Amino acid sequence: MNKNHEPPTSSVPRKGHDGSLNRRVLIAGGGIGGLTLALSLHQLGVPCTVFEAATEVRELGVGINILPHSARVLMSLGLLGELDDVAIRTRELRYLNHLGQQIWAGECGLWGGHDVPQLSMHRGRLHGVLWRAARARLPAGGLRNGYRLHGFTQGSHGVTARFTLADGTEAEERGDVLVGADGIHSALRALLHPGDGGIRWQGSQLWRGAVDWPVYEGGNVMLIAADSMAKLTVYAIAEGRSAGTRLTNWVMNGKVADGASPPPRRENWSRPGKLEEALPFARRLRLPFLDIEALIRATPQCFEYPECDRDPLPWWTQGRVTLLGDAAHPMYPTGSNGSAQAILDATCLARLLSELAPEAALSAYEAERRPKTAEVVRNNRRGGPERVLDLVAERAPKGFNRLEDVITTAELADIVGGYARLTGLASH
Numbered sequence: 001m002n003k004n005h006e007p008p009t010s011s012v013p014r015k016g017h018d019g020s021l022n023r024r025v026l027i028a029g030g031g032i033g034g035l036t037l038a039l040s041l042h043q044l045g046v047p048c049t050v051f052e053a054a055t056e057v058r059e060l061g062v063g064i065n066i067l068p069h070s071a072r073v074l075m076s077l078g079l080l081g082e083l084d085d086v087a088i089r090t091r092e093l094r095y096l097n098h099l100g101q102q103i104w105a106g107e108c109g110l111w112g113g114h115d116v117p118q119l120s121m122h123r124g125r126l127h128g129v130l131w132r133a134a135r136a137r138l139p140a141g142g143l144r145n146g147y148r149l150h151g152f153t154q155g156s157h158g159v160t161a162r163f164t165l166a167d168g169t170e171a172e173e174r175g176d177v178l179v180g181a182d183g184i185h186s187a188l189r190a191l192l193h194p195g196d197g198g199i200r201w202q203g204s205q206l207w208r209g210a211v212d213w214p215v216y217e218g219g220n221v222m223l224i225a226a227d228s229m230a231k232l233t234v235y236a237i238a239e240g241r242s243a244g245t246r247l248t249n250w251v252m253n254g255k256v257a258d259g260a261s262p263p264p265r266r267e268n269w270s271r272p273g274k275l276e277e278a279l280p281f282a283r284r285l286r287l288p289f290l291d292i293e294a295l296i297r298a299t300p301q302c303f304e305y306p307e308c309d310r311d312p313l314p315w316w317t318q319g320r321v322t323l324l325g326d327a328a329h330p331m332y333p334t335g336s337n338g339s340a341q342a343i344l345d346a347t348c349l350a351r352l353l354s355e356l357a358p359e360a361a362l363s364a365y366e367a368e369r370r371p372k373t374a375e376v377v378r379n380n381r382r383g384g385p386e387r388v389l390d391l392v393a394e395r396a397p398k399g400f401n402r403l404e405d406v407i408t409t410a411e412l413a414d415i416v417g418g419y420a421r422l423t424g425l426a427s428h
Helices: 032-043 068-076 080-085 123-137 187-192 275-282 292-297 338-355 358-381 384-395 409-423
Strands: 025-028 048-052 063-066 092-097 102-107 119-122 143-145 147-155 158-165 170-175 177-180 199-214 221-226 230-239 245-255 302-310 321-323
Touching: 025 032, 025 158, 025 170, 032 048, 032 068, 032 123, 032 338, 048 147, 048 170, 063 068, 063 123, 063 230, 063 338, 068 080, 068 338, 080 119, 080 123, 092 384, 102 384, 102 409, 119 123, 119 230, 119 245, 123 143, 147 177, 147 187, 158 177, 177 187, 177 358, 187 321, 199 275, 199 292, 221 384, 230 275, 230 292, 245 275, 245 292, 275 292, 275 302, 302 358, 321 358, 338 358, 358 409, 384 409
Parallel strands: 025 048, 025 177, 048 143, 092 221, 177 321
Antiparallel strands: 063 119, 092 102, 147 158, 158 170, 199 245, 199 302, 221 230, 230 245
């Protein structure tokens, strides 16, 4: 349900003398989704300003996958070449059981028939490319650090956002639209939905790290291996510093609780973790061509994160205000779709804001994106495409002689292919 308080006065946007749209979009949050929105709006002639709470931008995080449906958006913004230079083009994805037996494999990106590659890279480098592009393209003052949103008011002619600055003072900014792209702990989401049920946690903890490691399986294969209690994701994200190596990203997912209690630590991708906490889960898995425990032990620093999401919202939009990305639909990092869905949100919203009046654009955006992302959130809770790993672990905990005795080809295709169709990857 859309919560617009006032009907749109017109569905046709107004243009200024220079051909740009006579409006201003305020974007709270300078992450991947917010910056993609800003760059997309700028390209379409819609003025915007990004307000980022952090006082400085640092290239944080570890690995991220840019799937072809989101890579295509970044290509349209003229960024794919720069990203390609600092990424690895992923050729294949494999799902394995805890003994390294293959359950499913599929070609990725260009090898999978897409017209753009799937890029595996450092999350901070992706953010850095977006930030530098926005800094170069937006007018002076288009990117502002140290602005933390804490309130807003709106009426028929615009919206006023209220910010707390880094020095403790307050500032107001007026625009025609306010977009909350401020992450899983979104201040704008809390303002719109004060009774929101909060963070949901099912008891799994993630440990993430990256280290130069000898090339395995050609250096461009993404592996996901699991049993009933542990799951490992591993893939290369950059060339290594020495010959025959690549900077290799790993994520260890371990079941540490039943999910009935709150997550142990606040969700933050950059929180330092303890390698020794990940090792018991690593020892549950064996791959013939990769020493998992040695890989983890060789990592100089890891980060931890409780695997969390939030329930899908009944609405995102109130008048001239809406949500985007993790602020709207935080999801488990299954299927590499968190950032992808934020990027798809951004390109959808930018297009509609360039075509329609503010309220009409936000209403159409929510109608297009909210049902799709809500179903991705729900599907990820059930395991997403990686649910095949759970089913095989449940049905054959000691391994198998013939995969078809455990899970059928049709069942594999339904789960993996169905997820690709749901997220928009297969449509391209």
